[in-house]
């Protein structure tokens with residue numbers, strides 16, 4: 357309820373502004389000199405102004421103008437600035453240079469002075485005010501959209517859509533736009549509250565909404581002259597202004613929280629978080645599966661387009677204390693499968709079927725607030741790049757302390773002591789001094805240890821480690837793998853370990869699932885899959901990163917893009933064992949003894 361309060365308050369403000377013409381209020385511009393500056397009464401609930409006009413009526417009609425100016429300014433600036441920013445971020449080069457330099461120039465101009473100049477030249481009124489406000493707010497949208505697009509542009513999925521022959525316009529609108537919509541939406545709400553302030557400032561100076569039309573700014577300006585005799589005339593419009601801006605800012609904060617699934621739960625949720633985590637833990641069937649992913653189908657949904665399947669019918673289970681490794685080349689669907697379990701799928705990717713249960717709780721049907729409480733407490737993640745996952749402006753000790761306090765109510769001092777213990781547990785020497793370091797003061801290996809400490813800080817039942825050693829050099833890789841293995845043995849935490857290379861997972865995994873082109877093609881105990889691989893793709897993966905002095909053998913070709921997945925076996929175009937039968941029908945995942953299964957129809961010949 358507390359979380360939806362800003363939306364409720366905003367909804368009430370908008371509703372009241374919309375129905376103002378229907379309310380039985382006195383005309384906001386009709387003067388009544390006899391009742392000048394009258395005190396509040398049954399006739400005029402908030403009294404009258406210096407011309408005898410009803411204050412309540414003027415406030416509500418003024419709200420309509422303020423909100424209309426704010427909404428049209430924010431939407432128009434978002435459309436123009438967002439489009440320019442996406443184009444600049446996507447194409448880069450001279451196009452970006454021109455757009456961004458022009459943006460810099462506009463940003464250098466003081467908003468209020470530009471608005472005053474234009475309004476003075478072209479005359480006051482809404483038809484001048486709105487375009488000038490749109491002009492001064494466009495640059496902030498350009499910047500947000502440009503930065504977000506430039507960050508998404510290098511991702512494999514953007515290139516994949518391009519290689520399918522999609523036109524630039526389609527890539528921009530269907531692939532990039534859904535990924536930058538979140539930050540743009542937050543900017544819309546920020547701009548709306550800022551535009552209300554600017555409009556009021558201009559109206560106060562007599563350059564905005566023209567009398568006798570009511571506007572909060574002009575009401576403040578008029579009340580200033582009579583504030584000695586009727587101070588409340590100044591209070592009401594100021595109060596309306598403060599309330600509207602505060603409400604829009606709170607909506608903006610909530611939007612940011614809702615649109616950023618990586619945010620951890622805030623302090624008020626501590627009790628519920630702990631309760632949920634306990635509830636989740638208590639649901640674990642005695643010797644049952646902690647994680648149970650069944651028939652998971654994920655797709656890239658474009659408006660009006662048939663969805664492109666990215667992950668097909670994935671079935672996976674992880675028992676308590678067990679480590680499951682998901683292995684495969686880039687683009688095989690490993691990360692999306694794990695992200696679905698954590699409720700962290702990118703906005704463009706949708707669940708089209710199946711379930712992903714953690715301790716019996718279907719994570720795909722949980723609302724975001726509950727998911728957020730479980731993240732960090734029942735399930736946590738270690739990402740590939742610790743530098744971008746750690747906040748550069750806080751010490752690692754503080755970040756660890758906050759991670760603990762977000763889920764467990766305790767004193768700050770106790771959380772700090774626990775943070776130091778955690779640093780010690782993950783093998784960081786001199787943990788008390790290291791807790792005071794900023795992330796940039798640590799080596800890559802140290803930072804990854806901090807990330808691991810953070811992931812286990814609330815004793816989750818399962819940790820997802822998404823290529824945690826890829827960004828590290830070989831020696832440090834081995835140390836981090838040793839640490840994860842130790843933690844798994846000492847703490848009994850289950851783990852889903854995502855990797856490209858099979859030898860890496862041989863160190864740590866109990867079971868291995870090999871993924872190719874969105875589906876599992878082989879699964880079994882780590883020992884069996886590594887010693888007796890029964891799918892040519894698994895064999896090729898092992899040969900591509902051999903142990904010892906053997907030379908690696910590259911796998912010819914590349915993973916087919918999701919929209920161009922061939923019929924039959926998806927690996928057949930790259931497979932040395934491919935035969936006619938591989939092109940007919942989709943090969944099922946068949947059990948070939950014990951818990952070992954493969955999707956290769958020719959596994960007997962391979963054996």
Ligand SMILES: Nc1ncnc2c1ncn2[C@@H]1O[C@H](COP(=O)(O)OP(=O)(O)OP(=O)(O)O)[C@@H](O)[C@H]1O
Pocket residue numbers: 512513514516656666684685686687688689690691692693702703704705917918
């Ligand atoms: N936000 C997204 N929008 C559109 N497509 C996406 C998105 N994220 C992933 N994909 C696509 O989904 C498919 C599977 O991606 P996923 O990241 O799960 O692969 P992966 O095996 O984990 O690869 P990597 O090892 O590179 O992380 C890829 O084709 C990828 O391009």
